[in-house]
Amino acid sequence: MSDHDLITELISGQLSPEERRAALMRVAADPELQSEYETQLTTASLLRDAPAPTMTATERSNLHASLRQQLHLDDAPAPVAPAPSRWSRWQRWWAPITGLAAAAAVVVGAVVILPDSGTDDSLQFAAAEVTSTVQASSSDEADMGGSADSAGSIEEEQTTTAASEELAPTTAAEDGITGTLEAAGAASPQSIPHVPDVDLDQLGLAYARGADEFANELNKSAESADPVESSEVNVCLDASGDAAGDASISIVATATIEGVDVVVLSVTPTTGDPYLVALDVTTCRELASTRP
Amino acid sequence: MTARSAEDRALIRRYLEGDVESFDELMRAHEDRVFGICLRMMRDRDQALDATQDVFLTVFRKADRYEERAAFSTWLYRVSINTCYDHLRRRQRKRTEAIPEHLDPADPSSSDLLNAVELRPDIETALAGISPEFRAAVVLVDLEGMSLDGAADTLDVPVGTVKSRLFRARRQLAQELGNLAPGYEHPREEP
Numbered sequence: 001m002s003d004h005d006l007i008t009e010l011i012s013g014q015l016s017p018e019e020r021r022a023a024l025m026r027v028a029a030d031p032e033l034q035s036e037y038e039t040q041l042t043t044a045s046l047l048r049d050a051p052a053p054t055m056t057a058t059e060r061s062n063l064h065a066s067l068r069q070q071l072h073l074d075d076a077p078a079p080v081a082p083a084p085s086r087w088s089r090w091q092r093w094w095a096p097i098t099g100l101a102a103a104a105a106v107v108v109g110a111v112v113i114l115p116d117s118g119t120d121d122s123l124q125f126a127a128a129e130v131t132s133t134v135q136a137s138s139s140d141e142a143d144m145g146g147s148a149d150s151a152g153s154i155e156e157e158q159t160t161t162a163a164s165e166e167l168a169p170t171t172a173a174e175d176g177i178t179g180t181l182e183a184a185g186a187a188s189p190q191s192i193p194h195v196p197d198v199d200l201d202q203l204g205l206a207y208a209r210g211a212d213e214f215a216n217e218l219n220k221s222a223e224s225a226d227p228v229e230s231s232e233v234n235v236c237l238d239a240s241g242d243a244a245g246d247a248s249i250s251i252v253a254t255a256t257i258e259g260v261d262v263v264v265l266s267v268t269p270t271t272g273d274p275y276l277v278a279l280d281v282t283t284c285r286e287l288a289s290t291r292p
Numbered sequence: 293m294t295a296r297s298a299e300d301r302a303l304i305r306r307y308l309e310g311d312v313e314s315f316d317e318l319m320r321a322h323e324d325r326v327f328g329i330c331l332r333m334m335r336d337r338d339q340a341l342d343a344t345q346d347v348f349l350t351v352f353r354k355a356d357r358y359e360e361r362a363a364f365s366t367w368l369y370r371v372s373i374n375t376c377y378d379h380l381r382r383r384q385r386k387r388t389e390a391i392p393e394h395l396d397p398a399d400p401s402s403s404d405l406l407n408a409v410e411l412r413p414d415i416e417t418a419l420a421g422i423s424p425e426f427r428a429a430v431v432l433v434d435l436e437g438m439s440l441d442g443a444a445d446t447l448d449v450p451v452g453t454v455k456s457r458l459f460r461a462r463r464q465l466a467q468e469l470g471n472l473a474p475g476y477e478h479p480r481e482e483p
């Protein structure tokens with residue numbers, strides 16, 4: 001055994017009494033080894049005497065509440081479905097997206113209708129309609145496993161597009177988002193491209209330049225083979241919800257950044273330039289973005 | 293198998309079957325230790341809380357992948373260390389100036405820091421000066437009281453690597469702390 005290992009094992013307290021006695025004799029016979037041993041023992045003792053840190057009651061409570069919410073423990077009958085299929089994982093990702101599209105459609109509809117009616121009653125009615133429609137949409141999608149092709153969602157997405165065109169002309173970047181939404185909505189979610197080792201800045205630049213350039217950049221760097229399998233997408237409802245607080249969002253790709261599986265979302269805020277966000281699919285945390 | 297280990301496995305099975313109460317029991321059993329590891333590794337209370345949350349999110353989301361050949365705690369603490377490495381890498385990337393971590397020690401005069409880490413400021417500063425890999429060995433063995441074998445399992449490295457990291461980490465800490473024993477001048481290097 002080397003001198004270093006001897007000292008480490010002596011300090012670890014894992015030697016038998018005989019081994020410990022022999023080790024101490026060896027240390028005592030060598031002043032340099034003795035000095036090293038004393039130095040290491042003092043340092044280890046300092047660390048071992050440190051009190052164990054604990055969370056405060058508030059921190060503990062917040063942690064539990066946040067985990068319960070993110071794991072959907074209070075509303076799901078079974079917190080973890082054993083071996084979910086790729087398809088169902090993907091569908092769960094799509095549920096909030098289609099729900100948000102539905103919400104946006106109703107909000108836009110209300111904005112278009114209200115100026116004509118212009119009474120307090122109509123305001124209340126419109127607000128009630130927004131709430132009930134969003135709840136119905138979310139509930140339907142939850143029951144249906146977040147199916148992206150429910151008739152209601154398709155109708156509402158169409159309403160969104162039509163209403164938006166009336167309100168304001170779309171920019172090149174918005175065209176990109178609309179195009180992506182249409183492609184994603186029309187095709188199977190499994191057609192979302194996977195970009196290994198994505199250069200998010202490069203992709204973001206292309207995104208800002210418009211739909212064609214973005215599509216070209218995606219085609220150039222995307223891998224067509226089995227994108228969902230390679231990205232292991234998990235549920236990140238809260239993360240996508242944060243991004244969509246005042247913005248419309250859409251999944252544009254799955255990808256890897258430095259070996260970490262991510263999902264790339266396009267975000268179009270109500271004010272400011274659109275950008276891309278990459279969320280770690282395991283933790284749902286933002287890993288990178290092209291946010292201005 | 294220890295009683296704790298057997299209980300953890302039973303709780304994980306119950307959780308996978310949809311028993312939400314088992315979540316609370318698993319949290320109660322392990323949250324302080326996970327938080328302790330994260331706090332020692334991250335050296336920032338808010339970031340340690342974030343890391344702790346990520347650890348448990350990962351563990352509960354991937355509970356169906358837990359293989360019962362290893363103790364649940366070993367898996368949990370491995371996820372903890374890896375999550376901290378991940379957060380430290382991200383923190384490093386986010387810094388506007390590329391300052392090496394060992395040149396950016398915590399401010400020992402900060403009372404917030406004292407409250408946050410509950411370590412002597414000089415020890416905290418010394419810990420900040422060693423690499424995350426060395427720090428992980430010290431955190432698991434010296435601060436969390438794990439055995440050398442347990443630390444090797446958790447870090448997924450040979451036990452010899454743990455011994456080597458521990459030895460070198462303690463030596464660096466002693467030098468940082470001015471804690472060298474009399475007669476300690478030129479440490480003997482081994483191949």
